[in-house]
Amino acid sequence: MASSGGAAIEVRGLWKIFGPRAERVLGSPDARLDPAALRRRTGCVAAVKDVGFSVRPGEVFVVMGLSGSGKSTLVRCLTRLIEPTAGEISIAGQDVRAASPAQLRDLRRHRVSMVFQHFGLMPHRGVLDNVAYGLEVQGVPRARRHRRAGEILSLVGLDGFADVRPDLLSGGMQQRVGLARALASDPEVLLFDEPFSALDPLIRRDMQAEVIRLHREVGKTMVFITHDLSEALRLGERVAIMRAGSIVQLGTAEELVGAPADDYVADFVRDVPRGEVLSLRWICRPPREDERLDGPALPAWTVIRDAAPVAVRSACPIRVIGEGGLIGVVDRLDILTAMTGTPVREPRAGKSRS
Known part of the structure; x- marks a missing residue:
C-alpha cells in the first residue's frame, strides 16, 4: 500500500x-x-x-x-x-x-x-x-x-x-x-x-x-x-x-456537536454545552438593513462562550471576520439562542476549521 x-x-x-x-x-x-x-x-x-x-x-x-x-x-x-x-x-x-x-x-x-x-x-x-x-x-x-x-x-x-x-x-x-x-x-x-x-x-x-x-x-x-x-x-x-x-x-468537535450525522451521534452530544464548542462561524448571519456595522469585530473561529461578554458590552452586533473579510454578524440574541436553544444543524457561514 x-x-x-x-x-x-x-x-x-x-x-x-x-x-x-x-x-x-x-x-x-x-x-x-x-x-x-x-x-x-x-x-x-x-x-x-x-x-x-x-x-x-x-x-x-x-x-x-x-x-x-x-x-x-x-x-x-x-x-x-x-x-x-x-x-x-x-x-x-x-x-x-x-x-x-x-x-x-x-x-x-x-x-x-x-x-x-x-x-x-x-x-x-x-x-x-x-x-x-x-x-x-x-x-x-x-x-x-x-x-x-x-x-x-x-x-x-x-x-x-x-x-x-x-x-x-x-x-x-x-x-x-x-x-x-x-x-x-x-x-x-x-x-x-x-x-x-x-x-x-x-x-x-x-x-x-x-x-x-x-x-x-x-x-x-x-x-x-x-x-x-x-x-x-x-x-x-x-x-x-x-x-x-x-x-x-x-x-472536529464543532462538526460533531453542530451537525451530528444521525440520531446516534446526536444522543452522544446532546448534553455538550454548545457555547463551549461551537465557534461564531456556525451561528453568524447576514446583517439586516437596519443594523449598524461599526460594532466590535471577532475572528470567525472565536468560541461562542468567549464572544458572549463582548456581545453584552456592545449595543451593536459583533462583526464576524473570516479569511476573506466580513462573513456575517451575531448579536446578543443569536448568542443566547445558540447557547440555550435548538441544536445547530449546519454552519451558517461555511464549515469549521478542520
Missing part, C-alpha cells in the same frame, strides 16, 4: 471478523447484517467493518465509542496485535499488513508505542528501569538508556522517583510511568487504548492535561481510544465515533 498525501497513518477497508470461516463472510450479503443477525447466521462477530481514515503527522486523533463498538480491536489491528481479516494499513509509509515478522518487531520497538489501560509495569524493577525497558529490548547500552529514561521522567513530572518500585505509586503516577516508557524509544506514533479509564475522575483530568502538554512539547502523532465523550472532545483534533464496528461520523 502506497502512502497517500504524507499521512502518518492510513487505513482503508479494514475488517476484523472473529469466528469460523470469517473470510467467507467478506464480500457476501452477510457482511452487512447487524451484529446479532450475523452471529445467529454465521457464528461470526464483525468487530471492525470496512473502516477507513487517515491521521495527519502530529495530529491527536480520537476514536470514541461504547463498549463493544470495535474501537479497541481497531487500535490493536493497526500494529497487528490482532490480525486484520482484510484491508490496508500504512504507518509512516510502511505497509503494515505486508510486513514480515522482523519488520513488524522493528515497527513495534522503534516506530510505534502503545499505552494500555492496564499499566503492565514490572513490580521487581524501579521506575527508571521500567521506563528504560523498551530501550533495553532494543539493545541500547545501560548508561545511554538510563540517561534517556531520566530525561523522560523529567518530562512527565517524575523527577526523584527513579528508584521507587511501581507498587508504591498512585494510579496516576503509575500511568505516568507507562507514558514515559512509551515515549522513551522516541516513536513516531503513540497509540493509547483507554489508558485513563480506571483512574479517579480528578486524576484522569490531570492525565488528560498531561497528554495535551506533552503533545504540545513533543508533537507526536497520537491515536487515542476512549468511551468518554468529554475526554474525546478535550483531546481530539478530530474524533471518529464508532458503532457496531463502523465509523458513523468523523470530524
